[in-house]
Amino acid sequence: MTMAADIRPGGGALMRRLWRGGSSKASLLFLGLIVLCAVAPSLLAPFDPYQQDLTKRLLGPVFSERYDAAHLLGTDQLGRDVLSRIIHGAQITLLVSALAVAVSAIAGTVVGLFAGYRGGWIDLVIMRIIDMQLAFPVMLLVIAVVAVVGPSLVNLILIMGLSGWPRFARVARGSVLSAKEMDYVDAARAVGTGRWRIMFHHILPNIMSALIVYASFELARMILLEASLSFLGLGVQPPIPTWGGMINDGRQYIFQAWSVSFFPGLAILALILTFNMLGDDLRDALDPRLANE
Amino acid sequence: MTTAALLEVQGLTKHFPISSGILQTTTGWVRAVDGVDIAVQSGETLGLVGESGCGKSTLGRLIVRLQTPTAGSIRFNGAEIAGLGEAAMFPFRRELQIVFQDPYSALNPRMRIGELLGEPLRIHRKVRGAALDREVRGLLEAVGLPAAAATRYPHEFSGGQRQRIGIARALALRPKLIVCDEPVSALDVSIQAQIVNLLQDLQERFGLSYLFISHDLSVVRHVSDRIAVMYLGRIVEQAPAEALFRRPLHPYTRALMAAAPAPDPRVTVMVAPLEGNVPSAAAPPPGCHFHTRCPYAADICRREPPPALEAYGDGHLVRCWRVAEIG
Numbered sequence: 001m002t003m004a005a006d007i008r009p010g011g012g013a014l015m016r017r018l019w020r021g022g023s024s025k026a027s028l029l030f031l032g033l034i035v036l037c038a039v040a041p042s043l044l045a046p047f048d049p050y051q052q053d054l055t056k057r058l059l060g061p062v063f064s065e066r067y068d069a070a071h072l073l074g075t076d077q078l079g080r081d082v083l084s085r086i087i088h089g090a091q092i093t094l095l096v097s098a099l100a101v102a103v104s105a106i107a108g109t110v111v112g113l114f115a116g117y118r119g120g121w122i123d124l125v126i127m128r129i130i131d132m133q134l135a136f137p138v139m140l141l142v143i144a145v146v147a148v149v150g151p152s153l154v155n156l157i158l159i160m161g162l163s164g165w166p167r168f169a170r171v172a173r174g175s176v177l178s179a180k181e182m183d184y185v186d187a188a189r190a191v192g193t194g195r196w197r198i199m200f201h202h203i204l205p206n207i208m209s210a211l212i213v214y215a216s217f218e219l220a221r222m223i224l225l226e227a228s229l230s231f232l233g234l235g236v237q238p239p240i241p242t243w244g245g246m247i248n249d250g251r252q253y254i255f256q257a258w259s260v261s262f263f264p265g266l267a268i269l270a271l272i273l274t275f276n277m278l279g280d281d282l283r284d285a286l287d288p289r290l291a292n293e
Numbered sequence: 294m295t296t297a298a299l300l301e302v303q304g305l306t307k308h309f310p311i312s313s314g315i316l317q318t319t320t321g322w323v324r325a326v327d328g329v330d331i332a333v334q335s336g337e338t339l340g341l342v343g344e345s346g347c348g349k350s351t352l353g354r355l356i357v358r359l360q361t362p363t364a365g366s367i368r369f370n371g372a373e374i375a376g377l378g379e380a381a382m383f384p385f386r387r388e389l390q391i392v393f394q395d396p397y398s399a400l401n402p403r404m405r406i407g408e409l410l411g412e413p414l415r416i417h418r419k420v421r422g423a424a425l426d427r428e429v430r431g432l433l434e435a436v437g438l439p440a441a442a443a444t445r446y447p448h449e450f451s452g453g454q455r456q457r458i459g460i461a462r463a464l465a466l467r468p469k470l471i472v473c474d475e476p477v478s479a480l481d482v483s484i485q486a487q488i489v490n491l492l493q494d495l496q497e498r499f500g501l502s503y504l505f506i507s508h509d510l511s512v513v514r515h516v517s518d519r520i521a522v523m524y525l526g527r528i529v530e531q532a533p534a535e536a537l538f539r540r541p542l543h544p545y546t547r548a549l550m551a552a553a554p555a556p557d558p559r560v561t562v563m564v565a566p567l568e569g570n571v572p573s574a575a576a577p578p579p580g581c582h583f584h585t586r587c588p589y590a591a592d593i594c595r596r597e598p599p600p601a602l603e604a605y606g607d608g609h610l611v612r613c614w615r616v617a618e619i620g
Binding site: 182183184186187188189190191192193194195202205206 | 354357359379382383386387389390391393394395398399400401402403404412413416417459462465466
């Protein structure tokens, strides 16, 4: 491999390249919409997500038989507007999963950098710890911890974040192993640059693209995890709207009103698909071999 | 040698473990450097030649202490540095620098040239701000690059320019000795001459000493005062450059010279070219490492390693059982 890896796009160039692709443009647009929902839900939502109206329980979406034109996607068992709740639910979903990914990215990258750069028995011990944590079902782990410390927002983010660090550590370590063989690392050592400065100043910027791509896939995973926890009642507690919680709400009425569970499920699916596609496109966009076209 | 050498290496050895199996148990050792004695005088260039894999790069990296030797001594300016830890080694880093072979991998793609050249100055001399900019400009000027280069990234430069930047970085701390690890091998022939001339100019200007590692005999001949020839982890011959080329004594040196294209077609060296490959350093042949490929090999060569480098007229040091017969 020739080291053409130094032709790296800056942020602006990266966005331009992403924008050129069809699928990545679609992902970016959809992601922009969801982010807008999360930042300013009351701007987009037609109703107050907490406003109940028991006379309008379990209405279907506008194209079904029993509907109310005001409620595009119907209402739930308490007569709350499903569309408004989905729009408001985006806030919790994005907040929790983005912060959880941030926690696991930071923790995992530091551990992975350290393990990969130091090598030897330190690396061996850290990798076995990672293997052990990965062998333990994440869901079970999170359920156990939530059951002990309680399902507050901060706890949720920390627990989900800490469940994800081993994967990040692996990705970081793998990239470090190849980056640390480069002569510029030896040159820094020959000059007397300290170990931490080499790790964070010389190696980290050169493995960032791998980490960014991985973070995108992790976001998709965390969204699913958050939804699963909310579905099980271990996530953010009602009446705050969450997509997983809404699926759970509709579960009991699935035969009378499928739409109550269906639309939040669709939102989860679409957002996960978005992050997965974006991850693929990011990988291509950050590939130095394609960088100079 | 009357005066104490700037660099004196004795019995330097580096064995790398070969590990295998799931438990990563050590099943053997690669003897990359196997008891090397060399010395570099102040202001001189010692050339180090040998085939790929003979351990010459490892020797260079041991001397600047990117690697820790298994055994042996490295005396720099009279101080023993072979066993020093990172912290104790720190003050010596100013005086002992290295230029790498591949100018593409040697410069961090994510750092601007100014940052890259400024780092050693910031770390060692705490130079900051405008003073730092001035020093960086001075370094760029010394290697023939414009001051504007400081704000650019490595990928904006050609191979030859990058090697100049690598040399500027090595120069930043005003070292006494620079290990040049094949500094021109990765460059175009036309650029090679420029870099070699630059290195020679800098040597004169800053009073540098070089350990010049290369597999290219003509380059080494051009730059070196003395030359050491390395084969499979051992120095087999060492001599002043002209003496070595006038009368190579070790059979390996002769074979190397025969293999090199002669710039003067009238000069013919009557030695058969080498056959076969360098034996593995993990399982070097017993006795003299070269006996498997040596046309003069006798019984003793196969049984016992030749004695340490012996003086043999006009500054020549040779390590060969049969030098008396074939010289």
